[in-house]
Amino acid sequence: MNQPIYRRKTYKIKPEMLATFNDFFHTYLYPNQMAHGAKLVGRWVNEARDEITAIWEYNSMDHYKSIEEKIRATDLHHKAFLKRQELGRLYEESSQEFLTSTSSPDTYHHPQHIVSVCGYITNEKGEVLLVRNEHRADTMEMPGGQVEEGETLAQAVHREVLEETGAEISLTGVTGIYQNIRRGIICVVFRGKYQSGELRPAVGETSEVIFAELTKETINSYITKNNFRNRALDAMNPSYIPYEAFDVRPYELVSRFEVKQEVN
Structure with a gap:
């Protein structure tokens, strides 16, 4: 196994350029x-405030070179x-x-993971919200997107969907x-319904927001990445699993989604 570099x-x-540089870094x-x-x-x-240092990790030098080559070919670059x-x-x-x-790698640090969420959100026509x-x-x-510190998973879905699309939603379950093993990202997918809000892209984040008639026959024309496509296919005919958010000392139930069968 290659040692990370x-x-x-x-x-x-x-x-005086610090804020401008930070914005450029996070956008591009x-x-x-x-x-x-x-x-x-x-x-x-x-x-x-006149020197910024960033440290990046790569699987190997070949991994770094491969990433740099791919980046140079992107529209964002x-x-x-x-x-x-x-x-x-x-x-x-x-x-x-x-x-x-x-x-x-394990000498000084415990394993670290990123928790993210996304939503399979439908409107009254049964169309699916995509970005x-x-x-x-x-x-x-x-x-x-990524769950922020102190948020429940459900709160994160509401916030991310609103930020990326302008839509207010309700949730029905998980x-x-x-799990993305290479990047240490765990994604929890919720299903929900559109409630209100005018759809609009988020500057610097999403370039397009639509409701699409998503089916097993049409999904490939919209979602081209296997990992994203599998999540949507699973959510089309959901088998919900329990989800509970709670606090301790003392115990307090924050929210809970029961196992149930959605009626379409």
Whole structure:
């Protein structure tokens, strides 16, 4: 098994450019790296606010080179180039170096995972809410994203769907749990119904939002990635599983979805 490598990227900036640089990073650099399999270990700014350091993890040097090659061919990379021309001098200089760990991955850290959610949301016609993510423009998918600290899974679905599409929804239950082993991401899929709100894309996140007549026969023309397609297929004819959110010390039930059969 290859030992992971770490890329330390350092940018010298003018302090007044910090907010602009951060916005550029989160809109263009971060999503493109993550979409192709890189992991962001962390990102820091010094006390003088004139130097930013980011450390990325890759499976190997070949993995890093492969990701860089794929990124250069993406539409998001081209948009980043145009944005840098518009902004002018984003940073004064940059440098990078590659590091390897002096210990095994488990020596200092417990395993870390990301929990995400998405929603199979239908309207009164039975059409399904789909989005096109700006850094995954080759497929449509169900709206969703990462669960924030302190949120229940249900709260995260409501927030993510609203942010990405403008839709207010109600939820009926959990239809599946999916694990991306390589990237350490666990996704919980909810099924729900559209309630209100004018559909609109989210700037810097989604480029298209639609309701589509999704069936086993039409799904391939909308959802091209196997992992996204499987989640939607499972949610079409759901077998719900229990979900409960609670607090402790003292115990408090926050929300619960029972196992039930939805009547279409």
